Amino acid sequence: MKVFKFGGASLESIERIQHVGKIVQAFPGEKLLIVASAMGKTTNELEKVAQNFFMRKREIAAQLLYNIEQQHVHLAEQLLGTNEHPLFTQLQQFFTEVEWTLGEKPIRTYDYYYDQIVSMGELISTAIVSAYFNHAGISNNWLDVRDVFRTDDNFRDANIDWDYTQNAVNTIVKPLFNNSNIVIAQGFIGSTDQNETVTLGREGSDYTAGVFANMLDAESQTIWKDVEGFKNADPKLFPNTVVIPEITFSEVIELAYYGAQVIHPKTIKPLQNKQIPLYVKCFLDKDLPGTVIKEDADVKKLPPLIVLKKNQVLISVKSRNYAFITEDKISDIYEIFHACKVKINLMQNGAISFSCCIDNNPDKIELLIKALHVDFKVKYNEGLELLTVRHYQPELLRELTTDRQILLEQRSLKTVQLLMKLAVAEGSVL
Numbered sequence: 001m002k003v004f005k006f007g008g009a010s011l012e013s014i015e016r017i018q019h020v021g022k023i024v025q026a027f028p029g030e031k032l033l034i035v036a037s038a039m040g041k042t043t044n045e046l047e048k049v050a051q052n053f054f055m056r057k058r059e060i061a062a063q064l065l066y067n068i069e070q071q072h073v074h075l076a077e078q079l080l081g082t083n084e085h086p087l088f089t090q091l092q093q094f095f096t097e098v099e100w101t102l103g104e105k106p107i108r109t110y111d112y113y114y115d116q117i118v119s120m121g122e123l124i125s126t127a128i129v130s131a132y133f134n135h136a137g138i139s140n141n142w143l144d145v146r147d148v149f150r151t152d153d154n155f156r157d158a159n160i161d162w163d164y165t166q167n168a169v170n171t172i173v174k175p176l177f178n179n180s181n182i183v184i185a186q187g188f189i190g191s192t193d194q195n196e197t198v199t200l201g202r203e204g205s206d207y208t209a210g211v212f213a214n215m216l217d218a219e220s221q222t223i224w225k226d227v228e229g230f231k232n233a234d235p236k237l238f239p240n241t242v243v244i245p246e247i248t249f250s251e252v253i254e255l256a257y258y259g260a261q262v263i264h265p266k267t268i269k270p271l272q273n274k275q276i277p278l279y280v281k282c283f284l285d286k287d288l289p290g291t292v293i294k295e296d297a298d299v300k301k302l303p304p305l306i307v308l309k310k311n312q313v314l315i316s317v318k319s320r321n322y323a324f325i326t327e328d329k330i331s332d333i334y335e336i337f338h339a340c341k342v343k344i345n346l347m348q349n350g351a352i353s354f355s356c357c358i359d360n361n362p363d364k365i366e367l368l369i370k371a372l373h374v375d376f377k378v379k380y381n382e383g384l385e386l387l388t389v390r391h392y393q394p395e396l397l398r399e400l401t402t403d404r405q406i407l408l409e410q411r412s413l414k415t416v417q418l419l420m421k422l423a424v425a426e427g428s429v430l
């Protein structure tokens with residue numbers, strides 16, 4: 001059994017979906033559990049629906065939803081060559097459910113509504129891919145992953161109930177392979193014990209695939225990407241990047257944790273725990289070797305690995321009366337960050353100060369600053385970049401920090417992290 005994950009980029013057009021079909025056909029006779037994400041940028045579009053609904057701009061929300069529906073129905077018609085197929089009733093049902101939600105008064109949390117609305121991206125994309133595959137002779141079963149992935153009700157970042165889910169994988173998923181070699185499931189979503197839909201955090205489909213691989217004791221997981229493999233930096237941000245043929249789980253978990261966009265950080269643990277190798281392959285050219293991530297990878301020749309996280313904010317907290325920021329105060333501060341669901345990307349503390357860098361998420365930051373302000377003086381600085389380099393070399397660091405002012409810096413033997421802002425030359429006019 002192999003687990004494949006296809007992300008939004010590989011499903012963003014008719015041609016790409018057909019191409020995904022060709023990739024799958026290159027594995028005849030293999031049992032494949034396929035995890036798919038929402039098509040293209042549908043998740044971002046659905047986020048706008050959720051935001052407008054919550055701001056009570058119902059008409060805008062309904063119009064945005066209608067546009068998404070039209071795009072998907074049109075694409076499905078093209079793929080199937082007809083508009084008469086049970087798929088269209090299935091799609092209609094998914095859209096009607098969200099329309100009902102949009103008809104409600106938002107009396108629960110934003111995160112709850114977000115999950116009810118945004119989860120639809122994966123449901124409609126997998127329904128279309130599954131119907132198209134069957135139509136193209138690639139026999140498969142469509143699985144509603146919400147019947148299998150049981151979670152808590154931490155909406156937008158739900159935690160998986162491992163025992164329940166393992167049991168459901170055994171009783172629901174494994175038998176599906178009795179009559180077909182291919183099962184297609186949604187990434188990124190799950191369900192609570194109250195049957196309320198949840199999401200697992202942005203870009204969480206990699207993680208879904210990792211959990212499936214673990215629970216099915218798969219021989220491998222492959223993430224199909226629009227790049228040649230796992231590179232030493234994001235090729236969209238840096239020139240002259242190179243593919244890394246093999247790398248260890250621990251290197252990748254560090255990079256993903258520091259913000260490398262290529263793999264969701266939670267993906268590694270379920271794979272590492274069962275020593276299941278993770279392949280990053282190019283869906284544009286399946287014959288390229290790509291990257292293998294495994295425990296015993298040869299990492300002697302690793303180049304510097306670079307992660308750049310943009311749109312960062314520096315939060316600086318000071319005690320009001322020159323009281324020391326000691327362990328108890330730091331613990332209070334962390335408690336506040338945790339309650340506001342804000343992840344700290346880098347932190348440093350001094351005698352009476354605590355500074356940290358977080359992603360710029362305006363609604364969370366507003367709440368956070370309010371909460372911190374009760375006991376501390378708080379300042380913040382936006383528009384920053386967090387650069388992380390593993391296996392750094394001084395010359396490269398000089399190059400990467402040219403024209404940058406460094407606000408926070410942390411170095412260990414292997415890793416350097418710099419919070420930076422574009423330096424404004426003296427005398428220049430803003």
Ligand SMILES: Nc1ncnc2c1ncn2[C@@H]1O[C@H](COP(=O)(O)OP(=O)(O)O)[C@@H](O)[C@H]1O
Nearest residue numbers: 007008009010227229230231233234236261262
């Ligand atoms: N270290 C890296 N190696 C390769 N690609 C990377 C890396 N870091 C970021 N990326 C980006 O990840 C993108 C592919 O992932 P993504 O857009 O998430 O695809 P999908 O949505 O299909 O999963 C690439 O186009 C590339 O810009």
Ligand SMILES: N[C@@H](CC(=O)OP(=O)(O)O)C(=O)O
Nearest residue numbers: 007008037043202203204205
């Ligand atoms: N669709 C979700 C989940 C996901 O993992 O997507 P992708 O595989 O396209 O990164 C998101 O965009 O967050």
